[in-house]
Amino acid sequence: MTAELVRGQNHPLSEARLEVRVSAGKPIVAGATLSDEHGKVHGVEWVAHPGAPTLPGLEVSRQAAADHRLAFDLDAMPQAVHRVSVLLALPSGVGGPVRFGTVAAPFLAVTGLDGTEIASYTITGLDFESAVVALELYRRQGAWKVRAVGQGYAGGLAELLTDQGLPEAPQLARSINEAVAQGLARSVAAPPPRTPDADRPRHAAAPAQGPDQAHGGTAPRSASGSGSPQQSPYGTSDPQHATRADHGAAPQPGPASADPPAVAPSAAPTADGPVNYTHPGRQTAAPPPPPPTAPEAQPGQPAQPVAGDATGWSMDERLYNQVWGMFEDLARTTAAYRSAVDFAESRMEQELDKVLSDPRNRIGGQGDAAREAARAKHTQLVERAREALERDLAQLRAEADVVELALPPAYARWDNPVWHGYRVPMEIPMALRLGDLHLPEGEDLRIPMLVRLPLERGLWIDSGCSGSGEASLADSDELRALALETAVALAARILAVYPPGEFSVHVIDPAGTGASALAPLVGSGVLAAPPAAGAAGVADVLARLTQRVDLVQMAVRGGASDALPPGLDPSEQLLIVNDFPHGFDDRAVTQLRYLADEGPAVGVHLMMVADRQDAAAYGPLLDPLWRSLLRLTPVPDDHLADPWVGHTWTYEPALVPPGSQVLQQVLTQVATARRSWNR
Numbered sequence: 001m002t003a004e005l006v007r008g009q010n011h012p013l014s015e016a017r018l019e020v021r022v023s024a025g026k027p028i029v030a031g032a033t034l035s036d037e038h039g040k041v042h043g044v045e046w047v048a049h050p051g052a053p054t055l056p057g058l059e060v061s062r063q064a065a066a067d068h069r070l071a072f073d074l075d076a077m078p079q080a081v082h083r084v085s086v087l088l089a090l091p092s093g094v095g096g097p098v099r100f101g102t103v104a105a106p107f108l109a110v111t112g113l114d115g116t117e118i119a120s121y122t123i124t125g126l127d128f129e130s131a132v133v134a135l136e137l138y139r140r141q142g143a144w145k146v147r148a149v150g151q152g153y154a155g156g157l158a159e160l161l162t163d164q165g166l167p168e169a170p171q172l173a174r175s176i177n178e179a180v181a182q183g184l185a186r187s188v189a190a191p192p193p194r195t196p197d198a199d200r201p202r203h204a205a206a207p208a209q210g211p212d213q214a215h216g217g218t219a220p221r222s223a224s225g226s227g228s229p230q231q232s233p234y235g236t237s238d239p240q241h242a243t244r245a246d247h248g249a250a251p252q253p254g255p256a257s258a259d260p261p262a263v264a265p266s267a268a269p270t271a272d273g274p275v276n277y278t279h280p281g282r283q284t285a286a287p288p289p290p291p292p293t294a295p296e297a298q299p300g301q302p303a304q305p306v307a308g309d310a311t312g313w314s315m316d317e318r319l320y321n322q323v324w325g326m327f328e329d330l331a332r333t334t335a336a337y338r339s340a341v342d343f344a345e346s347r348m349e350q351e352l353d354k355v356l357s358d359p360r361n362r363i364g365g366q367g368d369a370a371r372e373a374a375r376a377k378h379t380q381l382v383e384r385a386r387e388a389l390e391r392d393l394a395q396l397r398a399e400a401d402v403v404e405l406a407l408p409p410a411y412a413r414w415d416n417p418v419w420h421g422y423r424v425p426m427e428i429p430m431a432l433r434l435g436d437l438h439l440p441e442g443e444d445l446r447i448p449m450l451v452r453l454p455l456e457r458g459l460w461i462d463s464g465c466s467g468s469g470e471a472s473l474a475d476s477d478e479l480r481a482l483a484l485e486t487a488v489a490l491a492a493r494i495l496a497v498y499p500p501g502e503f504s505v506h507v508i509d510p511a512g513t514g515a516s517a518l519a520p521l522v523g524s525g526v527l528a529a530p531p532a533a534g535a536a537g538v539a540d541v542l543a544r545l546t547q548r549v550d551l552v553q554m555a556v557r558g559g560a561s562d563a564l565p566p567g568l569d570p571s572e573q574l575l576i577v578n579d580f581p582h583g584f585d586d587r588a589v590t591q592l593r594y595l596a597d598e599g600p601a602v603g604v605h606l607m608m609v610a611d612r613q614d615a616a617a618y619g620p621l622l623d624p625l626w627r628s629l630l631r632l633t634p635v636p637d638d639h640l641a642d643p644w645v646g647h648t649w650t651y652e653p654a655l656v657p658p659g660s661q662v663l664q665q666v667l668t669q670v671a672t673a674r675r676s677w678n679r
Helices: 156-163 169-185 315-356 365-406 417-421 476-497 515-524 534-558 586-598 612-628 662-678
Strands: 003-005 010-012 017-035 065-073 083-089 107-112 117-122 131-140 143-153 431-438 447-452 459-462 503-508 572-580 604-610 630-632 637-641 648-653
Touching: 003 010, 003 143, 017 131, 017 169, 083 156, 107 131, 117 143, 131 156, 143 156, 156 169, 315 365, 315 447, 417 662, 431 476, 459 476, 476 503, 476 515, 476 572, 476 604, 476 662, 503 515, 503 534, 515 662, 534 572, 534 586, 534 604, 572 586, 586 604, 586 612, 604 612
Parallel strands: 003 117, 459 604, 459 630, 503 572, 572 604
Antiparallel strands: 010 143, 017 065, 017 083, 017 107, 083 131, 107 117, 131 143, 431 447, 431 648, 637 648
């Protein structure tokens, strides 16, 4: 029976190896501090955070995410440690929410390695706080307990760490925020939460098994669209895990405890019943129309996949949610497999250590037999986990094949037949495909990488040798050409999915080195103006776009959008910058940073085609610019992370197949529609 805690309540822990699962609905930072019997944190080496995620007996997430799994081995904690505080904070300076009062109430669950919930806590009553001590795991008379704390700090991480007695609190808070900002720059943003009835028909999973059975499969998709477990550094994963983003149960205050609460409860049950602790942000709208139903599967067989079987008001929204569900499924089932393999290896090492610790077993047949038995058990556990993974991958491959053929142009690859019947749309789609993502365990399974429209952050197409993937082996000139080709393909896709007159593209090519790659855009006449060349051209384009941002900002803030100058182009704008920093002086760099920071909110978007090493002379001046952009590569490269588990995903760009004329045909239709609209 799970104990649903309220603020100040505690509960005994019967297991030493635990996980604390966090669900917040928005990317947050998770960390932990170790303190002695007096509650003192002795130094930065006693703090686990994204920049230093591992301490003895403790591991936290390496980046900000909507869901976290913190792993604990209480038996491995140093004897001097008497309290472990679980910290949550909102990322600082990265454009997200600035206080917990604007996001869904964070939910935490303390679970065993088999996924069984021991205690849960929904942190309510937060408003202006941006950091909170969520839970405490503490020793009491030789046993460990968990206490719901929920102590918030309006001053953020720095105030929280200072309150815990850490002299270097401000410096550590800055380093944590820097580590998080770097992580967010490489992360794929999570989609908006789906409604609770967004589960899709899935194949029946095997029953949940214990740690010794090392099950790595998935369970039926939960209310959040996920049934697969996440990774546990200390053992197997929970096959029946469901993301708790929509958890809305009202916790019941438990019996009085012998231990004094750290913080007095903020609410108590009334005479009419228990207090409703559901956060207002978790309320859902009316349910959308039901999705198509899948054909009935034969008993014992997985359900046949159907395109658009997720929840949504339209087919585009259902397909969008389905693609994100596949992405999440692959992330979690791979995490389950990796966790099961880690458990098998850890168990084998423990058994071998036990055998070798007895001098009588180091020689002779008894020791050899014990070692062979340990290795055989390891092989059996790994094979069982691989079988479960292959079942899940086979189902996802079948679903991907069905979904890919049903995607609209905005979501489809360039080789999808849907482009041959392309017509200029009259409405802006929900999202745009930037490329494909895959993991090493399923090289042939590609998940479309979709981002919502309008774009909330700019793009940086990396034209340099990144040191990983194919980019480390490619010729530098070839990489530059491929990077601009990728930018052109993405710009053409954006133009193709917007209605006529709703999107304009500008190009800065100071030295004219991109003439060949830019030819499809220039030749078709879809650009707002010819590519700007030289320092004068750079200055002119940047001046016009920064002026547009200023004017629209003033109009929006003053509530006078009808007072904009008559010649102002009201469409969204995309600026492609090639060969940066050639042709840029300090003023131009400042304007570029301004467009990256302020432009997306008023419809001005940035696409940089650049090698970061080329701009090294600017030093830290450009760091905020790089961090604000989503990095993409012109060749497959493993640099992106998912928002749930934090896997390293390989990204492949959405390029036009060699010899295909689809790009020219699409751009010709776009140009014709634009000319008709301008008449």
